[in-house]
Amino acid sequence: MATHCENCPLHKSALFTEVPLAERRVTQKFKSGELMVDPGTPVLSEGSNTPQLFTALRGMGLRYTTLPNGERQVINFILPGDFIGLQAGVMGEMQHSVEATTAMTLCVFDRAEFFNFFKNNPSRGFDITWLAAVEEHFLGDTLATVGRRTATEGIAWALLKLYQRGEALSLVREQRMSLPFRQQDLADALGLSLVHTNKTLAKLRERQLVSWMDGVLHVSDPEQLAAVALAEYKPLPKRPFL
Amino acid sequence: MATHCENCPLHKSALFTEVPLAERRVTQKFKSGELMVDPGTPVLSEGSNTPQLFTALRGMGLRYTTLPNGERQVINFILPGDFIGLQAGVMGEMQHSVEATTAMTLCVFDRAEFFNFFKNNPSRGFDITWLAAVEEHFLGDTLATVGRRTATEGIAWALLKLYQRGEALSLVREQRMSLPFRQQDLADALGLSLVHTNKTLAKLRERQLVSWMDGVLHVSDPEQLAAVALAEYKPLPKRPFL
DNA sequence: CGCGCTGTTGACTCACATCAAAACCCGTGG
């Protein structure tokens, strides 16, 4: 049934720091359950006030805001290991929405317990701060791509990042991983139009740099992709989670 | 001489949450000194590895990244109360640079002590997480403006945010506050060209929505400005600091 | 078998970039 933190499969992944068994047990006590959502379902909605925190255990999703004029900005893609709802909790009510793209299962934590958890486990609290900082850092990079990279560079960058994340999570086999988003999602992440995104993807495919078709991402030469992305291809730093 | 945390002038500001005296004393012990920098001086540099954390006490600055092609993206404007260096510490080495625009004074904390500080003062640790989350949240909004707002909307948005922050810090008098950045800085924050930024500023000035000349920002009707910024004008939520 | 969603493709338009030059605004030094 519900996964026990001691056996959390994510800890095996190369992306995350090692967490001692004792601490996992403590985390387990903080965990209030598990949530499974269907594709297309909202996990958190703008304007609502949910008393929960989540970490993604399985599946993929999106975090986004909607402007008053109806435009959507996706803030990031959510993959296993991502912590959701912190920014939310901090402002009185949510400004961002999170929705599941594939079926997802999420570990649920009770926000009311959050502070206690922190007090009783400062080192896990430290980890959470760390996580928030990593996230913030990444958003800075995203900002740079939306603001300063061309469409080609930006798409290359985004796909490279997703690919790297996939590698770290062992989602990649033979240079391929499942990437179940729509082109519209990528467009909304990069501030581009759907049409232009589509055409740019086609060009990158022709140049043999990346292909992303039928929900599978294929990168044959990450170094080369990184070059057009104005980025570096190097292993992601380990990070904590849960 | 060096400000004592117990007397920290920032605590008087409407922007920040109340912190009990006892906790300020603890913070004081974590504080390792004060740094004063001249305008134009780097506080943190990309690629370096500084053992310090800062919080801005006085003055204004910029945080930015530089892409391999030389383009600059400013990630945020730094005002009193901002915590600097967390994202930095988390990745092995800095990816972002921080530089002082005006003369600044910064409280300096020793990163080596950071974890201990956390362990001994979980509630302050909690505050720091909170802060990181607020920051992350704000970056999400910034992303939305760079990605989805037009030049006019974006500039209106940025100036409104700065104005609001200024209000909360009591930097505004008679609808005016000092804003010592260059147009180039704003352009680099919004992913616009200098020329276009300049022309758009001129238009907003003609429309009587905002004027920003000679380093002073003037907003006569924030509501109206918010309307063109596709944003809401409402008091900033209180947040912790230090 | 027709409807709704996603992906493709082509023609046309526009917001914003780029290029270039001038105007200002100092501080410095002759």
Add this chain to the structure above:
DNA sequence: CCACGGGTTTTGATGTGAGTCAACAGCGCG
């Protein structure tokens, strides 16, 4: 006191990357 130079702002002319509009193709599903 004025000439000079570097940084910033302003203005005009011109170019282009990306947006918009429109139509169609493929596909899963009731």
